[in-house]
Amino acid sequence: MNTSPENRRLPLPIEPNDEISPKATPSAQACGERWAEESQKRHEWIAVAAYFKAEKRGFVPNHDWEDWFEAELDYAKRQVQDYLILLEEDGEVTLVGLQRLAFSIGVEHPDQIHSKTDLIQAIQCACQLLPCFRIDAEDPCSQFNDCQWRAECKKMIADWKRYG
Numbered sequence: 439m440n441t442s443p444e445n446r447r448l449p450l451p452i453e454p455n456d457e458i459s460p461k462a463t464p465s466a467q468a469c470g471e472r473w474a475e476e477s478q479k480r481h482e483w484i485a486v487a488a489y490f491k492a493e494k495r496g497f498v499p500n501h502d503w504e505d506w507f508e509a510e511l512d513y514a515k516r517q518v519q520d521y522l523i524l525l526e527e528d529g530e531v532t533l534v535g536l537q538r539l540a541f542s543i544g545v546e547h548p549d550q551i552h553s554k555t556d557l558i559q560a561i562q563c564a565c566q567l568l569p570c571f572r573i574d575a576e577d578p579c580s581q582f583n584d585c586q587w588r589a590e591c592k593k594m595i596a597d598w599k600r601y602g
Contacts, residue, residue: 476542484509514543514565522586531590536561555594558587 487509488502495501521539525531536557540548545560559569570585585591 480513480542480544484513487512510544511566514561517543518561518565518586522590525590531558533557540564558590562587 484506488505491505491508517539531554533554536554537548540557540561543561543564545564548557551557551560562569
C-alpha cells in the first residue's frame with residue numbers, strides 16, 4: 439500500500455445542515471469509533487500538510503512544531519471555508535452543523551455548547567481569529583471587514599431586530 443503524502447486523500451467537508459434524529463442517535467461505541475475515525479482523518483491531513491510545508495522549506499531542522507501548528511490552522515480554516523460555501527447554497531446555520539464543524543477542527547466538547555453564537559466564537563478562536571461574532575448588535579463587524587462570518591452575523595442581527 440502506497441502511503442506517500444501525494445496519495446493521501448483530504449477529508450470531506452462538513453455538511454452545514456446535517457441533523458441527527460433522536461431515533462438515529464448512534465450508540466456510545468459508534469460515537470467513539472466515529473470520533474476516532476474523524477481524529478485520524480484530521481491527523482493524517484495535518485501530517486501531510488506539515489510534511490509539504492517542511493519540504494517547501496527544504497527540511498530545515500527545528501521547525502517541526504511550527505509546520506504542524508501552521509498545518510492545523512490551515513485545516514481549521516479550510517473546514518470553515520468549506521462549511522460557509524455549503525451554507526451559501528443550503529441556507530440556515532444549524533446548531534448540529536456548527537457542533538460538527540467545531541468538532542472537526544478540534545474544539546473541545548462542542549456538543550456541550552448549545553448556543554450558535556458561542557460555537558461560532560469557539561470556531562473563530564480555533565482559527566486564531568478574534569471571536570468577534572455578534573459582539574455589537576448596532577454596529578456588526580465594523581472593525582473586521584474580512585471576517586468569514588460577516589454575512590451570518592448580519593443575518594442574525596437582522597433577525598434580532600425583526601423579531602426581538
